[in-house]
Every structure is written in structure tokens, then in C-alpha cells.
Amino acid sequence: MTKVFGAHAVSVDGYITGREPGAGRGLGDGTMLFDWYFDGDTPSGTFDGFRLSEPSARVFDDLAGRVGAIVAGRNTYVDSDRFGGGGPHPTARLFVLSRRPAPEVSDRQTLVTSGIEDAVAAAVEAAKAAGGKDVGLMGGGVVTEALKAGLVDEVILHQVPVLLGGGRPFFRELPEQVRLRLVEAVPAPGVTHLRYAVER
Structure with missing residues (x-):
């Protein structure tokens, strides 16, 4: 059965970017959130150029x-x-959720303006x-x-x-509590990988 998950590098205080992210500035000054992609000696089996620690490579490539x-x-x-006209994953189809037209959407990307339910439904069909x-869900707004x-x-x-002290938070305001159950915790150099199941 196809699952939907949100995964992101995040600071201890909950930010997924540094201050002032944006076009031409990337993820702001919080790029150290992704240092663990390149600080190891184990090459990723999926992403060219990524060299992770052994435990991070295992978790990352599994995801x-x-x-x-x-x-x-x-x-x-x-x-x-715009992911260079492709996507953040070498083989997965990208669906861009936006309330208004997004600039320069390529034929390898799909723009969805009708809401999260339609975006996830289309992505589930593509994943199947x-x-x-x-x-996979990317971005705090999409995950929320x-x-x-x-x-x-x-x-x-x-x-x-790290405590970034500012930037774009991973989670936005939710109308009610969402209970999570810790499934796996994998410590690794420079990062701890935490996998939670959403309890319904």
C-alpha cells in the first residue's frame, strides 16, 4: 500500500531553512542542515555526489x-x-502545489492548483x-x-x-494535536534520523 510521508533535515528548534531563503539565495544561511549529505565516506546508491556516514547512507537510501x-x-x-526543470529525486515525478501559476513549470513537473488532496491523489497514482x-512531501506548508x-x-x-534561531519552520499551526509514535531513531555523525508513524 502506498504511504505518504514528510521527510526533511531540521534544526533542533524546528527550522528547515536559514534566514532569508528565496530565489537566488537557496535555503538562506542554514545550509549546514545538509552537511551530513557530504561529510561521510559512504556514497549514496541513489544520489550522485552524496557521501554520507554509513548509518546515514543506510537511512537515506532506504527512504x-x-x-x-x-x-x-x-x-x-x-x-x-525550480529543481532545474526536473525534481529533487532522480526518478520520481514532481508535483508542485501552488494557489497560483508557478514560473517555468517544465514537462517533467506537474502544477496542481486545486489543493493538497488533489496533489497527493495525483502523486499516489504516479507512485503506484x-x-x-x-x-514524499517537501516543505513545511505542504506537510502541514x-x-x-x-x-x-x-x-x-x-x-x-544546531539552533538556527530563525528561518522557515518545518511545521505550521495545526487545528488540533497530531499524535506521533516513534518507530526508529538512528544516531549518526552530525544528524539523528527520527521516523514517526502518524497515529489516527
Whole structure:
């Protein structure tokens, strides 16, 4: 069964970017959130150029292997310079969720303006067609909206031991509590990988 999960590198105080992220500025001054992608000696089996510690490579490649489609929010799309017309994953289809037209959407990307339910439904179909894989969510706004709609099965935090003190938070305001159950915690150099199941 196809699962929907949100996964992101996050500071201990809950930020997924540094201050002043945006087009041409990337993720602001919080790029150290992703240092663990390159600080190890184990190459990723999915992403060229990534060299992680052995425990991080195991977690990262397991997650990457699950992904058949990705839903990203407009801010993530713009901050990442539109993923160069492709996507953040080498093989997964990208669905961009936006309330208004997004600039320069390519034929390898799909713009969805009708809400999170439609974006996730389209991504689930693409993930199933990709061999029964899962859907990854990118961006705090997308994950929050999907949680509100009851569409998220797992939340995965790659928690980096830093307090950024500002930036874009991973989670936005929710109308009610969402209970999580810790499934796995993997300590690694420069990051702790935390996988939670969303309890319904």
C-alpha cells in the first residue's frame, strides 16, 4: 500500500531553512542542515555526489528507494531554483502545489492548483505506477496541509544539532494535536534520523 510521508533535515528548534531563503539565495544561511549529505565516506546508491556516514547512507537510501512521486510547495520549488526543470529525486515525478501559476513549470513537473488532496491523489497514482512506491512531501506548508487533511502516514526528521534561531519552520499551526509514535531513531555523525508513524 502506498504511504505518504514528510521527510526533511531540521534544526533542533524546528527550522528547515536559514534566514532569508528565496530565489537566488537557496535555503538562506542554514545550509549546514545538509552537511551530513557530504561529510561521510559512504556514497549514496541513489544520489550522485552524496557521501554520507554509513548509518546515514543506510537511512537515506532506504527512504530514497521508497519514493515514486514528490509533492513540493511553491516556496520549496522557488527556493530550489525550480529543481532545474526536473525534481529533487532522480526518478520520481514532481508535483508542485501552488494557489497560483508557478514560473517555468517544465514537462517533467506537474502544477496542481486545486489543493493538497488533489496533489497527493495525483502523486499516489504516479507512485503506484512507478512500482507501488510511496509519496514524499517537501516543505513545511505542504506537510502541514497534508497533516490537516489526514493524509500523512509518517513524519521523518533528520535532526541536525544546531539552533538556527530563525528561518522557515518545518511545521505550521495545526487545528488540533497530531499524535506521533516513534518507530526508529538512528544516531549518526552530525544528524539523528527520527521516523514517526502518524497515529489516527
